[in-house]
């Protein structure tokens with residue numbers, strides 16, 4: 001089975017630091033990716049399976065633009081998750097590029113998870129994706145995942161959605177899941193009034209189904225490694241996530257974030273390091289620049305404060321975050337600008 005092109009073979013990977021596979025010869029390792037229309041819950045699912053925040057999420061569609069990976073480590077397997085942008089009928093050059101990213105990813109993984117949210121009927125967007133999947137070369141198994149089941153209280157409605165989904169394509173499996181933590185009682189069963197929380201619902205079942213489709217082979221990454229996405233990309237994504245919060249409809253698609261520089265501040269004592277992070281936030285029009293900056297710079301200040309806290313948590317070091325908002329006119333339609341912004 002083909003491997004993801006940017007896979008970084010971890011140094012000494014087959015012999016993970018102090019952790020040989022439980023039963024050599026039965027260990028599985030490989031790549032899975034989630035597809036689904038924008039907002040279907042793919043990034044949230046990746047994070048929930050990996051157990052840490054890797055791909056950014058938001059209530060707005062098309063949040064994800066990079067093939068971010070998370071790595072699920074189990075005693076019997078290593079599952080590398082590739083997160084993709086939402087696959088959709090393209091309207092701009094950016095849309096076409098995003099779809100190309102998804103197609104390239106799909107043809108190189110061992111198993112695909114097709115996500116559709118339980119709280120919305122199967123629609124045109126899902127059919128478009130199912131068609132795309134049916135054109136995949138080779139026989140990559142596709143597992144249908146009904147996401148966000150916690151949003152639908154009536155089991156009959158879940159049943160109806162599962163049936164609709166099963167009629168969409170010839171899926172290898174169908175599984176309903178929820179990625180949000182659910183409250184549980186002391187005896188481990190779900191309940192509405194307890195403070196104890198468990199991560200998601202059916203996530204372990206989904207992980208089992210995905211792992212079963214991976215080839216036999218040694219671990220590909222060191223034990224404990226959660227992602228190999230370059231830090232800069234993750235930092236840019238954290239800034240974009242903060243900048244997206246609360247903005248109006250058309251703006252999210254016009255935002256692009258580029259980390260220009262990350263440098264340790266010179267002449268700092270060793271016990272008080274500071275990392276200077278210089279970031280450009282690009283918008284398409286001057287009016288959008290004004291929105292992002294806010295009255296007297298208030299909004300940008302909030303974005304900076306939120307993003308800085310997240311970046312510090314990610315990198316484990318104090319950060320000075322320098323944010324600049326710039327207009328890159330109509331960048332979504334301009335091939336040169338798209339390249340400059342990393343698409």
Ligand SMILES: Nc1nc2c(ncn2[C@@H]2O[C@H](COP(=O)(O)OP(=O)(O)OP(=O)(O)O)[C@@H](O)[C@H]2O)c(=O)[nH]1
Pocket residue numbers: 036037038039040041042043044045056057058059060061062063064084085086147148149150151177178179180
């Ligand atoms: N209640 C509930 N909400 C969910 C669940 N999974 C995702 N969401 C919410 O649905 C929204 C979209 O989730 P994402 O994970 O960003 O969706 P995505 O498919 O990665 O979106 P794109 O990046 O736009 O393709 C967010 O507001 C999530 O919090 C779930 O299991 N339950």
